[in-house]
Amino acid sequence: MHETAFVNEIISALRNKFNKEKVDGEVSVNVRLSPLSHVSKEGLRNSYQELSRSSGFEDVRLNIEPLKVLLICHDCKSSLFISTPTIKCPRCNSESISINFEKEFLIESIEINKKDGKFSKN
Ligand SMILES: [Zn+2]
Known part of the structure; x- marks a missing residue:
């Protein structure tokens, strides 16, 4: 279950960020x-x-x-x-390609819009 791993990663990132502080916003x-990814x-x-x-981050x-995702073609060197998933080079249609699967998921950033702050949208 990949979803579970990703969700756990998100929740632990939130825990680290807020460290029991009350989230305001x-x-x-x-x-x-x-x-x-599957x-x-x-x-x-x-x-x-x-x-x-019940994590507090619902x-x-x-x-x-x-x-x-990075695709490298060994024929045209693109x-x-x-x-989108592919088995061919989009440039030359070669099947001699490598796709970098290294990362499937990452947390880019966590943003807080404070209720009374200047970032408030209401
Ligand atoms: Zn190519």
């Missing part, structure tokens, strides 16, 4: 999910809802953006970022 977590955006959101219950907003 609306918290957004910006994460990136590889388009090649985990979908929806799957991640649903798991978050389930697993964050109301956190998750912004999920696609992670850029290196480019892809956002």
